[in-house]
Amino acid sequence: MQGWTGVFLNIDLTKSKAVPEQYDESLALNFLGGRGFAAKILWDRLKEGTEPLSPDNKLIFAAGPLTGIGLPNSGKLVVASKSPLTGGYGDGNIGTLAAVHMRKAGYDALIIEGKAQTPVIIHIKDKTTDFLDAKEYWGTSAFETEQQLRKKYSRTAGIVSIGQAGENLVKFATVVSQEGRAGGRPGMGAVMGSKNLKAIVIEGTLPIPLANPDDMKKLAADGYKEVLAKPLYAFWKRQGTMSTVEWSQENSVLPTFNYRQGVFNKAEGIGGFTMEKMKVSNRGCPQCNMTCGNVVKDSEGKDSELDYENVVMLGSNIGLGNLAQVATLNRLADEFGFDSISLGNVLGFAMEASEKRLIPEKIVWGDFEGIKTLINDIAYRRGLGAVLAEGVRAASATIGKGSGDWAMHVKGLEVTAYDCHTAPAMALAYGTSSIGAHHKDAWVITWEIKAGRESYDAGKVDYLIQSQLIRGGLFEALGVCRFPYNSLGFGLDWYQKYLKAATGVEFSLERLNEVSDRILNLVRAFWIREYGAKWSRDLDVPPMRWFKEPLTEGPLKGSTLDLEKYNTMLSAYYEKRGWDERGIPKKSTLAKLGLLDEAKQLDAYVKLGE
Ligand code: PTT
Ligand code: SF4
Numbered sequence: 001m002q003g004w005t006g007v008f009l010n011i012d013l014t015k016s017k018a019v020p021e022q023y024d025e026s027l028a029l030n031f032l033g034g035r036g037f038a039a040k041i042l043w044d045r046l047k048e049g050t051e052p053l054s055p056d057n058k059l060i061f062a063a064g065p066l067t068g069i070g071l072p073n074s075g076k077l078v079v080a081s082k083s084p085l086t087g088g089y090g091d092g093n094i095g096t097l098a099a100v101h102m103r104k105a106g107y108d109a110l111i112i113e114g115k116a117q118t119p120v121i122i123h124i125k126d127k128t129t130d131f132l133d134a135k136e137y138w139g140t141s142a143f144e145t146e147q148q149l150r151k152k153y154s155r156t157a158g159i160v161s162i163g164q165a166g167e168n169l170v171k172f173a174t175v176v177s178q179e180g181r182a183g184g185r186p187g188m189g190a191v192m193g194s195k196n197l198k199a200i201v202i203e204g205t206l207p208i209p210l211a212n213p214d215d216m217k218k219l220a221a222d223g224y225k226e227v228l229a230k231p232l233y234a235f236w237k238r239q240g241t242m243s244t245v246e247w248s249q250e251n252s253v254l255p256t257f258n259y260r261q262g263v264f265n266k267a268e269g270i271g272g273f274t275m276e277k278m279k280v281s282n283r284g285c286p287q288c289n290m291t292c293g294n295v296v297k298d299s300e301g302k303d304s305e306l307d308y309e310n311v312v313m314l315g316s317n318i319g320l321g322n323l324a325q326v327a328t329l330n331r332l333a334d335e336f337g338f339d340s341i342s343l344g345n346v347l348g349f350a351m352e353a354s355e356k357r358l359i360p361e362k363i364v365w366g367d368f369e370g371i372k373t374l375i376n377d378i379a380y381r382r383g384l385g386a387v388l389a390e391g392v393r394a395a396s397a398t399i400g401k402g403s404g405d406w407a408m409h410v411k412g413l414e415v416t417a418y419d420c421h422t423a424p425a426m427a428l429a430y431g432t433s434s435i436g437a438h439h440k441d442a443w444v445i446t447w448e449i450k451a452g453r454e455s456y457d458a459g460k461v462d463y464l465i466q467s468q469l470i471r472g473g474l475f476e477a478l479g480v481c482r483f484p485y486n487s488l489g490f491g492l493d494w495y496q497k498y499l500k501a502a503t504g505v506e507f508s509l510e511r512l513n514e515v516s517d518r519i520l521n522l523v524r525a526f527w528i529r530e531y532g533a534k535w536s537r538d539l540d541v542p543p544m545r546w547f548k549e550p551l552t553e554g555p556l557k558g559s560t561l562d563l564e565k566y567n568t569m570l571s572a573y574y575e576k577r578g579w580d581e582r583g584i585p586k587k588s589t590l591a592k593l594g595l596l597d598e599a600k601q602l603d604a605y606v607k608l609g610e
Helices: 024-030 037-044 097-104 142-152 188-196 215-229 233-250 270-279 308-314 323-336 338-357 368-379 384-388 392-399 424-431 445-449 459-478 483-488 492-503 507-534 563-577 587-593 596-602
Strands: 007-012 017-022 059-062 077-081 089-095 111-115 121-127 126-135 156-159 175-177 182-184 197-203 279-283 293-297 303-306
Touching: 024 037, 024 507, 037 059, 037 089, 037 111, 037 459, 037 507, 059 126, 059 188, 059 384, 059 507, 077 156, 077 182, 077 188, 077 293, 089 188, 089 368, 097 156, 097 197, 111 215, 142 156, 142 323, 175 188, 197 215, 197 293, 215 492, 233 270, 233 293, 233 308, 233 596, 270 279, 270 293, 270 323, 270 445, 293 323, 303 323, 303 424, 308 323, 308 338, 308 492, 323 338, 323 368, 338 384, 338 392, 384 392, 424 459, 424 563, 459 483, 459 492, 459 563, 507 587, 507 596, 587 596
Parallel strands: 007 111, 121 197
Antiparallel strands: 007 017, 059 077, 059 111, 077 089, 089 182, 121 126, 156 175, 156 197, 175 182, 279 293, 293 303
């Protein structure tokens, strides 16, 4: 095998044991890597019904065949597990030197199970794995942990860690790296904490086997040049994703006061141009020349790395219009190791519950000091913080009183930073995403607004599916960042050429589409298996707020989604995917993708349509 190292490292924390495993080439050819590996490993090796925070759950760090090779934006790693937040398939995509080092240590994935008796750090140096005492780090932030570990190891070692949120099993805790990159929204940090695993340090020095190293060297250099030459490059370097704040405001899709208004009267204060005036530097993932992390000084004079999602969820969605203060909340999210999107979402929910007097606590929109206190309470699970630490779905079940309609989640994962009162295809993207309400599989909203936001027609479904196959399938499996492709127009043909040079295998676009479809169907099958009798198509419907409560402000005030039309669109989506009316893949669909064994297994849980 070339391109892939062909080896997984199985790590059992209960036994402090690490065993390499040569995996079969067919796995690489059929599932590519990243999310593809994670889905297949969880399907094959995780016992159905496993409690996500039990030692039996598996935490997977999976690379793709292009990870770490030194081509544009290739320092990415999928971190996956059965999610404690949603109970289904969960993953995230983190930019980290650990991605590069893991591949250089000779591994395509780490599969971690068991639970250490006391806190540990896994240290991997090429073929050697050690388990080190982490007691002195337990209780410290992800930043502090990484700073200390860098002193002990090297400035350029690959390090991922958790903060206090992961240690205290906050259900939306993430894994953090390089003081500003975080991945695994559906609670991958909590799974790491449940295993008493504080950090992983990887130092790899071995070559990654390539089918054609000379071709790859040239293609990689050409790729970087092509990225630099893209017309949108200069503005991207200035703002990264931050210009989306102004765009969302102009188009009434900016989450504001828990997704009620679509516009925010202080949007300018948290927008891309305000950020530019505060910016001190760019930061980013390894092997990237687009470095999209905008570093600003926060209200306490500390560095904070801003993206659109973080700023909006910890800004307009909670009524805060001061970017330096938003940056402080964002830094706290990274230090504690919360997912910033879910954090902003549960805070907005708590503020609305307080405003409606459904809870005794007084949590006021935009009250910076009060919000900081509540964030600390969530990290340490104190009082209301303990309720919110379970995520918005569970919090609304605790609070009740109709709050389920405005608990903004899909399948338990909090909605990201787009208000969909007036965007049916984006609502469907959230409804059918692989991990719950995330835009990563399909960010169709800018296209939809150009194409006509009021329509629910089948063309939108086709566009959505294609987007899911490319973003949620291909990019999550290749092990590279998708931003060159979707933000600068770096063509898919580059990745075909990279795959050829790395693996020696010719992948046509049709073949890649089929791999993606296979991965996304297996992820779907995993959800159905884990939910069993609790599965229903209602799980693919976004929050009722967007259907029942019109937008309250802005030019589109009064708009809602139409539930009947949404359901028609959802049925069309199912049909095009080869799924039945319940949203369950048909036997023939799985068989066509080479998943007949999986179909037979799934059939034992729910009767599959033919
Ligand atoms: C991603 C999600 C996003 S989506 C953002 S901002 W975005 C939030 N970032 C967080 C953060 O920062 N700190 C924190 N404590 N929590 C955060 N939660 C949120 O996590 C991120 C970039 C971004 S920035 C995006 S869109 C792209 N996502 C990619 C993806 O999903 N796949 C892929 N192949 N390439 C991608 N490239 C881009 O990567 P999750 P990162 Mg991320 C600080 O983690 O779980 O996938 O959720 O990992 O290294 O920070 O890169 O406007
Ligand atoms: Fe990381 Fe941004 Fe570069 Fe993508 S564009 S690799 S998210 S720094």
